[in-house]
Every structure is written in structure tokens, then in C-alpha cells.
Amino acid sequence: MWAVIDANSYFCSVEKVFHPGLGGKPVVVLSSNDGIIVALTPEAKALGLHRGDPIFKFRSIVERNHVNVFSTNMMLYAAMSKRVQNIIRKSVDYCESYSIDEIFADLSGFDRNFDIEDYMRGVARKIKLWTDIPVSVGVAPTKTLAKMGSKFAKNYPGYRSVCMIDSEAKRRKALELFELDDVWGIGRRTYEKLLSLGVRTPLEFADKPGDWVHRHFTKPGVQTWKELNGCPCVDTPEVLKRQSITTSRSFGEMISTIEQVKASVASFVASCANKLRGQGSKAGAVSVFLCSNFFREDLPQYFNMASYSFPVATADTIEITRAAMAIVDEIYRPGIKYKKSGVILGDIVNGGVQQNLFDPIDNREERLELSRALDCLNQKYGLKTVRLAVEGGNSEEWKVKSEHRSPNFLTDINDLLTVRI
DNA sequence: TCTGGGGTCCTAGGACCC
């Protein structure tokens, strides 16, 4: 059996932990640049707000109903996630962290007569007591069915946080009641395809014969079908090392000069390279993209992207920045108002790095040490305390909007909560 | 005025090899 432990309205729940008194009130958390709603509580949903809504279109609803609005603070959410996941890791033998607010737990080690449902209820209770984050738990023979269970647990209080699908009758009942497009692995396109084939519920899909499924679908579709029938086949290995690392942002205000564009790109390189060193890897290639504001039909539009492959895979901020700046020189066009830029590190290698007979750099180890020193200084004295000059001063004209951001309650000593008794 | 960011896997088709 697998369990999936899923936090409810996770980003909102974290904000509620540190802003007491928001229980039962509408809360939303916005994307970067305070653009769209990325998380919302059931109370906010009841007002007609949805995930993905641009907040500026719903100002009147927000103001009229005193919706509590927060900018996103990933540092805070990641720190809290670690606490929640630590509790789970101590409660079961083996876990696979799937996302910031979800974790799969392998329950196969438990004895046949063991009361798993009651045990997981205890875990959920412990998480709530120790972190104040509410979670929903689904338990089933496959991950896809477990995910269904967690949604039932979330939507129906009667389950008291845990929904277990452990018999053929329960499986069929769940498949019959569940929304087809909410099934894990069935996105918009597959949903439309299934509808056009006359399939309207997960149960109808699961009951189709194997040759029918193989005729109409490729590997991912077949896997989902098997999982719905109780046959485990979806792998979610713990991703400890990324194959690619991206940093990109929309700007609070559009920018035009090459100096501004370079400052933004250099800053994103620094962030990517820091993450790269954090996982002990090196990148074989860097890509940079620039784009205009595609919502502004009155302005000339532009998107361009180019890549550079390093002679030897590297994690050196200076080397990567130099390559990225050359790409900007290549793809920058004057007269465009840029809304967004981004940096992608690819061809990431871990461990053995292919050497190059004609490598122009002969002190790679020393240069990596220099970059590591930057990481240490910035860790100790704060982000961007030491940076390359091309990133520009503190004015940061391309700065993203983040007007309702919570302090870093869990990771910055200066942001610790003050409690008055 | 204002519309996010970061990932993974799979497949088909092109280019190339002998």
C-alpha cells in the first residue's frame, strides 16, 4: 500500500500559521510579481476566485470581502515543508518527496492486521499539532488511487483526514464518483480525448479492455489505466539532483536597455549557479531567453533564446555569466520593451566530468572555490551581499513586485516572531 | 496599469551511420 500525504491549500496554510486569526477567513497567495492567484482557501473559492486568476481583475471582490492577500515567499514555504516531511519520515520506513506539499509513503512494511488507517490518522494529527499545517491522506494499492483518496479526504470531513481505498468495492465506488479530469495523469488533452471516445468517468476508463487502451493511448495513458485498476506502475523516484535548473522572472516594469537586460540575466545566472553548486553538479550548457509583454498588443513583440555549450562542464559563476552575457549581445534587440528574461542550465552532470584537451581554463578548481566563497558569504550575510558588478546596484529597475510578502519567520534571525504574553 | 515559475517524461521525425 502507498499513502500520499498532501497539505491542504499549502501556501495559504503556512501564512495562516504565522498570522493567527485567519481561520475561516478567505486567504489567497499570489505568484511571483503579484500576478495571479496560485493558492487559495475554500473560503476564497466560495467567493468565486480561482487558481490562475489575475488578481487585478478581481480587486473589487478582494476589497469587498476583505480577502487576505499574500505575495509568495518560497523560502518560508520550503522551510515549513521540511518540518512537515521530517515528521512523516520518522513515522514510516520509506518516503518519496514528490513536491513541496506532497509526499508518498511506502506502507508495505506494515503487518497485514495493522490498522493503517488509524496510524495515518495519528500522523496527520501529529503534523497538525507540531506545525499547525492541515493535511489529507490517501491510502491505496497504487499512487494514482492514493491521490484520489487524498482528495476525498480533503473534501469530506467525515473521513477525518484519511481515506483508504483497500477493497474492490471501495475502488469501484471511488472511480465512479471521482471527476475524470481530476485523475492524476489525465490532463486537459487526455480528458478531451477520453470524452470524444465516450468515456466519462474513471470507472468507465478502468473497465475498458487492455487492447482498446493500447490502441488509443501510449505509455502514460496505459500506466494511468493500470494504476486505476490497482496495478502499481508509476515511478516517482526522489529527485535529489535536477537535470535542468531555471531562473526566470517577469519584471515589475518593462525594461529596454541592454544594461538592464544584462543585469537581470546576470542575477538569474547567479541564482542558477548557486542552486547548481548546492546539488554538487556542473552544467554543460547555458541558455538565455528574452521576451516582451505578450499581453500588450499595442507594442512590438519579441521572443528569442540561444544556448552555449561549455568546453568543460562548469559551476563557475563567472564563466557562466560571461557566456550568458555573450548570448544577450546576440539576441538583444533595441527598441523592444522586455517583460521577462530567464536563464536555463542544462546538460547537467554529476560526478565524472568529461575533460577537454583544448580547455582554455587551467585553474578550474581554484575558480570553483571562488564561487563557493561567494555562496558562503551570501549565506552568512544575506542574498546578493557579494555579486558581480554586471548585476548592477541595489536599484534593480527590473525588480519584481512583491508587496505583501511575509517575513522569513523560519530562516532569518531578524524575522523571528515576537510573542507578547 | 496589472496576466507565474519550475520541473519531468515521452514520441516522432530528421540526420546520420554501416
Added chain:
DNA sequence: TCTGGGGTCCTAGGACCC
């Protein structure tokens, strides 16, 4: 008149996830 067969690697794009 007749024009093979069997591979690999790479890439772009699609689909999905949170």
C-alpha cells in the same frame, strides 16, 4: 525493368505535474 535493411543519436514539441 529493377533502387535494402538495420541501426543510433539528437531535438523539438507535446503532455503532464506541482
